Amino acid sequence: MSTDRSTLTPIERERTSVFHSWMAQSTLNPLMVKSAQGVYVTDEDDKVYLDFSSQLVNTNIGHQHPVVVKAIKDQADLLCTIAPQHGNKARYRAAELILDHSFDGAAKVFFTNGGTESVEHAIRMARLYTGRQKVLATYRSYHGGTSTSINLTGDPRRWPNDNGTSGVVHFFGPFLYRTVFNATTEQEECERALASLENTIQFEGPSAFAAIILETIPGTAGIMPPPPGYLKGVREICDRYGIVYIADEVMCGFGRTGEWFAYQNYDVKPDLVTFAKGVNSGYVPLGGVVLNEAISASFNDRVYPGGLTYSGHPLACAAAVAAIEVMENEHIIENAKRIGDDVLRPGLEELAAKHKVIGQVRGLGVFFALELVSDRETKEPLAPYGGSSPAISEVLAACRNEGLLIFNNFHRLHVVPPCNITESDDHEGLTRIDRFLTGVGRYYVAC
Ligand SMILES: Cc1ncc(COP(=O)(O)O)c(C=O)c1O
Numbered sequence: 001m002s003t004d005r006s007t008l009t010p011i012e013r014e015r016t017s018v019f020h021s022w023m024a025q026s027t028l029n030p031l032m033v034k035s036a037q038g039v040y041v042t043d044e045d046d047k048v049y050l051d052f053s054s055q056l057v058n059t060n061i062g063h064q065h066p067v068v069v070k071a072i073k074d075q076a077d078l079l080c081t082i083a084p085q086h087g088n089k090a091r092y093r094a095a096e097l098i099l100d101h102s103f104d105g106a107a108k109v110f111f112t113n114g115g116t117e118s119v120e121h122a123i124r125m126a127r128l129y130t131g132r133q134k135v136l137a138t139y140r141s142y143h144g145g146t147s148t149s150i151n152l153t154g155d156p157r158r159w160p161n162d163n164g165t166s167g168v169v170h171f172f173g174p175f176l177y178r179t180v181f182n183a184t185t186e187q188e189e190c191e192r193a194l195a196s197l198e199n200t201i202q203f204e205g206p207s208a209f210a211a212i213i214l215e216t217i218p219g220t221a222g223i224m225p226p227p228p229g230y231l232k233g234v235r236e237i238c239d240r241y242g243i244v245y246i247a248d249e250v251m252c253g254f255g256r257t258g259e260w261f262a263y264q265n266y267d268v269k270p271d272l273v274t275f276a277k278g279v280n281s282g283y284v285p286l287g288g289v290v291l292n293e294a295i296s297a298s299f300n301d302r303v304y305p306g307g308l309t310y311s312g313h314p315l316a317c318a319a320a321v322a323a324i325e326v327m328e329n330e331h332i333i334e335n336a337k338r339i340g341d342d343v344l345r346p347g348l349e350e351l352a353a354k355h356k357v358i359g360q361v362r363g364l365g366v367f368f369a370l371e372l373v374s375d376r377e378t379k380e381p382l383a384p385y386g387g388s389s390p391a392i393s394e395v396l397a398a399c400r401n402e403g404l405l406i407f408n409n410f411h412r413l414h415v416v417p418p419c420n421i422t423e424s425d426d427h428e429g430l431t432r433i434d435r436f437l438t439g440v441g442r443y444y445v446a447c
Contacts, residue, residue, distance in 0.1 A: 010044050021145070022157065031400070036063035039418055039425050041405060049400075052417045052429045053407040054366075057219060057251050058277035061326055062418040068283055071322030075315055084311040091312035094320040098279070098290060101260040101324070103269045107296040111288045111312040115250035115276035116144025118287040119213065122272045123148050124306055126211035126244035129295050134204065135166075136197070136212040136243070138173040140221035143213060143248055152213055155221060156386035171200045173214070175224045177360050177371065178379065186227040194233040201241055211244040211272075212237075216262035219251035220409055223362060223369035231268040238271075244295070246272045250287065254278025255327055255419040258337025258365035265364070271295060278419075280323040286316035327419075336419035340365040343423055344415065347430040355437045357382065357444045368415040374445045381411035382443060391443040398436035404429060 005013055010032050020028055032044040039062050041049045054060065061068065075090060082088050095109040110125075112118045123135055137143065139154035150158055151166035172180050174193035181192035201209060214234065218224050238245040247270035252262035255278055259265050263273070272295060276287030310316075327333060345361070348368055352358040359373035372382040372395065383389040392411060399406050399413075407414035417429060 031405075038062045038064070039421055047403065049403045049405050050425065050429050050432065051405045052415055053405040054416050054418050055282065055405075056277070057256070057367075057407060057414070057416045058282040060255050060278035060419045061281045061323055061332060062420055065281070065323070065326055067326050068281070068319055068322040071318050072283060072315055075318035079314050081310075082314055084307060084309065088312065088314055088317070090314045090317035090321060094279075094286075094312070094317040094324075097321060097324045098275070098288070102273065102290050103261075103263070103292075105269070105293050106273075106290050107293045108291050109288050110291065111286065111317070112276075112308060113285045113310055113313075113316075114144075114287040115248075115274065116146045116149040116287075117308065118250065118274035118276055118289050119143045119149040119152065119246075119248060120146055121306055122246045122248075122274050122289045123152070123211060123213070125272060125289065125291065125295055125299075125304075126246060128305070129298050130210040130242065130244060132208060132210040133167045134208040135168050135210055136200070137168055137170055138214065138218065138221075139170050140173060140175060140218050140224065141213075141215055141248075142218075142220040143215075144250075169200065169204050169209075171197055173218070173224070174227050174230050175222070176227070177224075177362070187229075190227040190230045190233070193230065194237065197234070198237055201237065201243075206241050209241060209243045211246050213246040213248055215248045215250075215252060216266070217252045217257060217364075217367065219367075219414075222371075222409070222412060223367055223414060225362065225364060226266065231263065231266045235268050235270075244271045246270060246274065248274045250274055250276045252367065254324075255333045255336050256365055256367045256416070258333060258340055260333060278323075280316060280319035283319045283323070284313070284316040286313070286320055330420060332420045335421075336365040339417075339421060339423070339426055340367075343426045344368055344430075347426070348415065351430065351434055351437065354434070355441060355444075357437060357441060363415075366415075366417050366419050366421065370413045370415065372411050372413065374443055380445075383411040385410060391440060394443075395436065395440050398439050399432075402432040402436050404432045404436075406433075 015028050034044050035042045039051050041051050098109050099106050137152040141154040143149040143152040150161045151168050174189045176189040183189035183192055247263050249261050253275045271292045273290040280286050348361040352361050357372050359371040359376055362369055374380045383392040407416055
């Protein structure tokens with residue numbers, strides 16, 4: 001039945017017809033976006049925002065890059081879609097480019113439509129390869145919204161989706177700022193986190209585990225770069241117990257940390273790598289799994305029991321080819337590293353020196369988190385784990401008022417602009433953060 005919607009505003013039409021992710025629907029109050037260009041987003045009222053969130057940390061080359069937009073249009077003129085059993089140039093070129101930037105021995109790419117499907121398939125591959133069922137994942141993690149991925153996820157979004165039968169065992173990774181190991185140095189934290197992981201494996205059954213999945217640098221859970229030696233230690237544990245090491249690079253891959261993949265910062269070689277987001281900056285949905293030789297070869301003579309109608313969709317793959325070539329030609333990975341080292345880290349540390357409400361600054365490349373606390377001694381977060389608070393609501397309102405889009409999770413702000421952001425746009429964003437944090441200083445109890 002058709003309804004007369006002519007008297008409704010755009011936001012009313014969105015609210016009455018679209019069911020949104022991860023929220024009680026009556027609380028919906030979205031920014032109504034009309035258009036975007038580079039690092040700027042324009043809303044329905046023509047207000048312009050500086051995008052320090054890269055949307056959901058995925059527009060690594062910014063919005064509307066003309067080369068990628070043209071590649072999508074050209075591919076649409078040639079061939080919009082093709083069944084997965086056929087071959088296609090856009091698909092094999094995207095796979096080749098991804099492999100060229102991957103670890104030594106990376107053999108093949110399985111394409112999906114996004115991050116969570118990549119995680120589902122990586123776990124399925126590991127289970128079939130090892131003949132085992134249990135999987136290890138950290139409490140401080142997000143791995144996606146579908147059944148296996150949400151059960152791997154550590155954050156509270158898992159709780160209503162967890163019926164206790166997923167075969168996932170959670171453990172604590174290293175995080176010195178909020179250590180659960182009573183550590184006082186990064187080295188202690190690293191050693192104790194590794195010892196605890198190995199104990200968990202031994203008490204759960206050393207031959208029970210198919211895989212361990214780790215965000216190389218946990219993203220949504222707080223951008224916590226692992227201490228030196230931790231990932232190498234995980235690799236050794238995996239080798240000792242025959243466990244497949246899956247690096248979830250959905251958020252931290254494709255330039256975000258100043259390397260093509262975040263694991264390249266740590267000189268470690270995973271067995272499977274999940275990716276999505278930055279592979280084509282989300283211009284068309286795409287994700288995938290990079291497989292090592294051994295796991296790939298294990299499906300040479302037996303059927304891989306999994307597939308997708310849109311595996312390797314030509315529009316998505318053409319966007320990936322163009323996005324990766326743009327990243328190469330415009331030295332975007334190098335830019336992310338330089339901006340992190342020369343502008344973001346010093347700029348954010350300067351803000352922390354000025355605003356006591358910033359308890360810690362951490363990250364690298366264009367991937368930084370600010371811990372907002374009401375007391376630096378106790379590290380009391382400005383919002384509880386899994387929740388929000390009037391203080392955080394005020395921070396976010398002030399941020400929006402300033403015309404800045406930023407990523408927020410619980411008491412944290414994540415400063416995650418596109419990898420090709422300029423120094424002057426970066427300085428502008430830091431100036432806006434400085435202004436809105438000045439307004440919330442009163443929530444710092446010890447001032
Ligand atoms: C590390 C990680 N894995 C998986 C996912 C799920 O990706 P998607 O939302 O594309 O399904 C996300 C999404 O943010 C992520 O950050």
